[in-house]
Amino acid sequence: MSEIVKRADAPVENTWKLEDLFPNRKAWDQEYEEVKQLAKKAAQFQGKLNSAEAIGDCFKLEDELSLKTERVYVYAHLHHDEDTAEPTYQGLSQKAKKLGVEVSESLSFVTPEILALPDEQLDAFIADPKLSDYKFTLQEMKREKAHVLGKAEEALLAQVGNLAQAPQTIFGMLNNADLKFPKIKDEHGKEVELTHGSYIQFLESPHREVRERAFKAVYDTYAKNKNTIASTLSANVNKNIFYSRVRKYPSVLEMSLYGDNIPKEVYTNLIDTIHESLPLLHRYIKLRKKLLGVDELHMYDLFAPLVDEYKMDITYEDAKKQTKEGLKPLGANYLASLQKGYDERWIDVYENENKRTGAYSWGAYGTHPYVLLNHKNNLNSMFTLAHEMGHALHSYYSDNALKYRDAQYTIFLAEVASTTNEALLMDYLLNKSTDPKEKMYLLTYYADQFRTTVFRQTMFAEFEKIVHERAEQGESLTPQLLSEIYYDLNVKYHGPGMKVDKDIEMEWARIPHFYNSFYVYKYATGFSAATSFSKQILEEGQPAVDRYLGFLKSGGSDYSINILKKAGVDMSSPQPIREAMSVFEEVITEMEKLTEGK
Structure with a gap:
């Protein structure tokens, strides 16, 4: 293990170039003050949103405010994530959060005021050519009407924003800085x-x-730390229940899906379809146990190498090259954009002391996206690079094709772009491999992608569903209850071939995604949609590439389900999940063939 360096000692070429967002702190302070002044201007529209002109001007101000706030917020948080213990950026990110809440407060009258208009007037504005840039926004507002409160209540909810962020913030500090x-x-x-x-x-x-x-x-x-962490998770669930009840949703799950206009059936279909496919996971567990040659397969054996004679040591430079080769089917334009990301320091590459864990892509409209990695020289890190650059280039294409408001795609769509990159990279690596050991290594990795991205994330999604339902019924989320629910799910998912160690009952305590509730199912649906896209791209070529690039350029200009349907993937049916499962079965069969006689 190499020594973890302090942030100040990280080589510049391996860090992201935040100067592209703001050249220095002075420029950030200036934009911060601009946002504070701009927010005051919003009041001039209050009580006057009854004409196309006023609505159009108000939306323009809202866009300017949102974009500048996003830039201020992203810059502060990217710096904070470089070193979570650095007090300067802890302070800056807190300032940015508070500013976001102030801006929400200043604009909190907009939606309720427009929704107070009679339906026929709202329909007229939706059809008005002067508001064509905001047609989808107005349609969305009309759809949200049943869940929007009066002006006073919306202003009050906007003020609660800082409190609402507390569970996630406290968990983040405990997990990243203090633990x-x-x-x-x-x-x-x-x-x-x-x-x-x-x-x-x-x-x-x-x-x-x-x-x-x-x-x-x-x-x-x-x-x-189980009592503290159970309290933060319970606080987060109670916050969700508060919002769902105040906004008159039948449940937290339905509230969480409503924003993306995802039918509840998409969530329940996923869990049901994965339940019917659990025998495949059990078959893989049995194969893993056989290949490791152990009497009992434990939870800590799930990532153990199955091909002990084969080691893929992949430097960051090599990972960049191979990712580019793997993404060749997406065409020259996509590859040029990928190279731009490599050359222009979009990426923060290695772990340093107190750096945020994991990986993500993030950014603000009008500037290129940024990618946080914690690269290790292994296959997983190469796939993480491909995954996060999938997110980054989705944003890059959307931002270049669309105006600010339409460019913001949903998270439901985000996981499709990232995972399509992974599927294409895997196909490339498997096709060029001539060494049976290397092939087995890759197949193992691919099988584990199915296990972790589809089965595991669905298990997380089911855990969230159960926990919220129990809390909605009035039960207290004690550490004992959370551990019991989590342990039982592990037993169900991993099957009789697995020795489910008691320690795993605490895993719920280390999953940061549980503070972004009902998010993780999108990894599983995204993986399934991506499996379908990559299959079409590899089999059909250019027509499928064109459809796919059209998907990347669609941002959030329509409902997620519709955007995918137009590009050739229907997530309202269990079909893409079943297709993904058939690929998983092929991978297991291929692995079984390679191990015959062992």
Whole structure:
């Protein structure tokens, strides 16, 4: 394990270029003040949103305010994520959050005022050519009408914004800055540091005792903090219930899906279709147990290498090259945009002390996207690069094709673009591989993608559904209840071939996505849609590429389900999930063939 450097010592070429957002702190301060002044201008429209001219001018101001606030917010948070313990950027990100709440407050009258208009007047504005840029916005407002409150209540809810962010903020600080794992012994008996970033590396160790030590150390640490973390998660669930009841939704789940206009059936279909496919996961677990040659397969064996003679050591430079090769089917224009991202420092590459864990793509309209990585020299990190650049280029294409308001695509769509990149990269790697060991290594990785992105995320989605339903029925979310629900799901999903260690009952405590409720199902639906897209691109060529690039350029200009349908994938049926499962079955069959006689 290489030593974790301080942020100040990270080589500049491996860090993102935040100067493209703001050249310096002075420019940020200036825009921050501009937003504060602009927010005051909103009041001039209050009580006057009854003509196309007034609505158009108000929406223009709203766009300017939203974009500038987004820039201010993104810059502060990207800096904060570089070093979460750095007080300057802790302060700046808090300032940016508060500014966001102030802006929401200043504009809180807009929606209720427009929705107070008679339906026929609202329909006339939707049809008015002067408001053509805002047609979809107005249609959306009309759809939201049943869940929007009066002016006073909306203003009050806007003020609650800071409180509403507390559970996620507290968990983030505890998890990223305050929580420290003990040192553990590596395979040589040497004491080594255990961090969020190194944890998965330890789980991928060929030495079982190292995997077990890392696994137990992580969950012992979370278990010691279980009461605090259960309180933050419970607070987050209660916040969701508060909003769903105030806004008159039947449940938190339906409130969470309503924004993207996703039918509840998409969520329940996913869980049901995955339940019917659990025998496939159980078959893979059985194969993994056989390949590892163990009497019992434990939870800490799920990432263990199945091909111990084969090691893929992939530097960041190599990962960039191979990702570009793998994405060749998407055409020259896509590849040029990808190269631009590499060359112009969109990406923050390596882990440093107190850097936010994981990976993401984020940014503000009008500036290129940014990508946070914590790159390790392995196959997983190469796929993470492909995944996050999928997000980044989705934003890049949408932003260049559309005006600000229409460019903001939903998260439901976001996971499709990122995972299509992964599927194409995998196809490229499998096709060029001539070594049976390498092929087995790749197939294992692909099978694990299905396990983690489809099955595991669906299990998370089911956990969220159960937890919210129990809380909605008045039950207290104690650490014991959360652990019991989580453990039982692990038993159900992993099946009889798995020894489900008791420690895993604490895993709910380390999942940051649970603070962005009912989000994770989109990984599973996104993976399924991406499997369908990549299949079409590889089989049909240019017509499918054109449809796909059309999807990337559609941003949020229509409802997510419609955008995908136009591009050739219908997520309102279980079909894409079943297609993904048939690919998973092919992967398992291929692995079984390669292991015959072993």
